[in-house]
Amino acid sequence: MNEANMSMLKISGLKVAYGGIKAVKGIDLEVNKGELVTLIGANGAGKTTTLKAITGTLPACKVEGTISYQGQPLKGTHSFQIVEKKLAMVPEGRGVFTRMSIHENLLMGAYTRNDKAGIDADVEKWYSVFPRLKERSTSMAGTLSGGEQQMLAMARALMSHPELLLLDEPSMGLSPIMVEKIFEVIRNVSKEGITILLVEQNAKLALQAAHRGYVMDSGAITMTGDAAAMLNDPRVQAAYLGE
Incomplete structure (x- = not known):
């Protein structure tokens, strides 16, 4: 298997149940190195x-079921260890540290790193991508608008230099x-070679942004x-594109 087809994330037979409610019913999903794969579906489909x-x-x-990341099972791995494995997630609702400044939030994204010069350079890189964050770098993150918080959440995740980025x-x-x-940044991050789900x-x-897609219902x-091809599929158009 060449590197381009190397599996970065592989999910097999995943089932999740809350009491008697089956939220995820035995799904298989794979994301290869360097791909941007999207998981679409209605609210409540089980995506999050x-x-x-x-x-x-x-x-x-x-x-x-099983979840493998770079060929290794993730079961039993603590969330802080997952970040150390170069896997980062931007959660639904952003999850910024509201009582910390924008600058402090970015530094928190790099807590697994110790290359100070590289961290400083990355802070400036994301300030150049999102100038609004630089303008408000000393402001508390809780004072930002929803869009600004989304910028910050993405930049914070990318400060960890992830090899796989999950965006919810x-x-x-x-x-x-x-x-x-936001989608312009997602496309550019993908072009840099970061794998994205x-x-x-x-x-x-x-x-439009992705290489491959999955529909969850x-x-x-x-x-x-x-x-x-999915963009032009009548079933996808009827169900999700309003066409």
Whole structure:
């Protein structure tokens, strides 16, 4: 297997149940090195639950199946160890440290690193990508708008130099111009070679940005394929693109 086809993330037979509620019903999903793969579907389909199963951040529930990252099982790995393994997630709702400044939030993203010059350079890099963060670098993150918090959450995750980036609904609740900016950054990060699994309700933008896509419905994967082909699939258009 050449590097381009190397599996970065492989999920097999994943089931997640909260009591009698089956949120995820035995799904298989794979993301290869360097790919941008999107997982689309309606609200409540099980997309966020799938991401939380990968990162080990689910509340008490029954989880079955296997999740492998770079060929190694993730089961039993603590969330802080996952970051050390170069896997980062931007959670739904952003999850910024509201009582810390923008600058402090970015430094928290780099807590697994000790290359001070590199960290300083990366802070400046993300300030150049998101000038609004630089303007407000000493402000508390809780005072930022939703779009600004999304910028900060993405920049903070990227400060850890992830090899796999999980993005959970990055466009949720944002203005159209902010959504455009966020997706521009997602595409550029992908071009840098960072592997991305993107969960997104805006199916059109997600499929336009992605290499491959999966459709999730009621806890099951109902369709997968080339993202461009899925954009033109009448079933996807009818269900998710309003066409």
